[in-house]
Amino acid sequence: MAERAHGGTAVNRAAAVAAAASRLSRAGTERSPCAPVRDLLGTTDIAAAYEVQQRLAQRKLDLGARVVGRKIGLTSAAVQRQLGVDRPDFGILFEDMDMSGRATAVPSARLLQPRVEAEIAFVLGEDLDAADLDLKRVRGAVDHARAALEIVDSRIAGWDITITDTVADNASSGLFVLGAEQVTLDGFEPRDATMTMTLDGSEASTGNGAACLGDPLEALLWLARAAREFGEPLRAGQVVLSGALGPLVPVGPGAVVHAEISGLGSVSATFTGTK
Template sequence: MLVGTASCLHSGGVNETTGPAATSRPDIAAAVERLAAAFASGVPCAPVRDLIGPDDLAAAYAVQAALTARRVAAGARIVGRKIGLTSEAVQRQLGVDQPDLGVLFDDMAYADGDAIPVGRVLQPRVEAEVAFVLRSDLAEGPLDAPQVRDAVEHAVAALEICGSRIAGWDIAFGDTVADNASSGAYVLGTERRTLDEFEPVDVVMSMSIGGEEVSTGTGAACLGDPVEALVWLARTARDLGEPLRAGQVVLSGALGPMRPVAAGDAVTATLSGLGTVTVRFTEGAAP
């Protein structure tokens, strides 16, 4: 969990605690309750930036940490992390200019070809990306590109189903960070490649909905290289007190614009070197 530590994030100079001292602040506590109610009810809420500000990273990550702690206490298991807002196209869509991170829980994972009830994720939008599975911890050392590459067991094609607990996706940077980086669910492909077999930066992506191409991009769209996105995440996660661990899944960030989906949609992404990954959306709420 992202709790109990002082942090100095590379992305914005956070230097306040994200642990109990921070979550005792009334504004942070109110933001936690607002987002928790939206998660529990399935009814999107108002933005939380009126409570914690639009770009106070310490406050936003404190809200995220408190919500993560609640989910873990309720039985959810952390299986990885996601990097959000790595693509300039997605940053333009949401009006932000830097990446963020969120937590992946075990109940977010789906297999290639699965059907997902559209109500499983609030206000779902889909994006295609490279996912990494780690074979070793990223907790010590310089956490530079050579070390990070060596820690990757394999990469696969992935679809992330982003969701927002905030009505109308009316989010500033602090809103999406507090809301677990707008995470919802994810789907991993089946073709595994080591980083000796392909270069993530060279990936070419095409995503279609119902057979119509709706998003394209390349590995270079993800902070210049998905490996560099993983470097950013490894360092930031360590700063937040919860380093990346062996066996975890990392969604490295969108390679192109995300698109909304509805019941009846079938989404397929093709990533050169990694094959395809597909998901279908059906009527209904989360089981």
């Protein structure tokens, strides 16, 4: 049965989705990066890529995993340039991805090709399922913000990705770490935040809130609308990683990453293993 995509149109779409999910699942299970899945999905059928993402997520849910939030990816122009894509995407955060409180022992063995980016995390106090979502409503739904490190990872060899590759791969999700300080939006303006991230003590990335779709709250609004359209609205209590404030940085075993975000404090992660 033909499973390849030609000119962006799959000969057998259902078979292509199943084959892409199988390839990515095997890469994760065997701890060995795989070829891109755009040979199956094409580079324009983003809906099919989200079907792959949901299929893989359902496998985790069937095994007892619990969803704790979402991540927004590709919000920074710098990161888009790094990865060769041109639009945001989103992925699912599961409970076992949260390394908060374990910042001295982020397990490198769970990762294939990790890179780290500093972000603003929003923790929701209200559901975002209304049909008339706007910036005011989204802002009011945020209980608090926290500094965060997202440890992105790719099951695709060499990070050789297009938008359909990364969407299918749960938006290249890996792990995440939340800072301890919780700040309400009464006295904190996300778009004005500045960020500095160091790797092993040396400055590795800088940026600001405006680098995240112009305002991390605009990124949250984009996600809230997208999640509702996909039938899985954002819910109270969920964590949203709003997107990179600056360029992402490759890391390896033994790496020590520390980020300072003005108004939110700091967040750190040390990776297990030796260099």
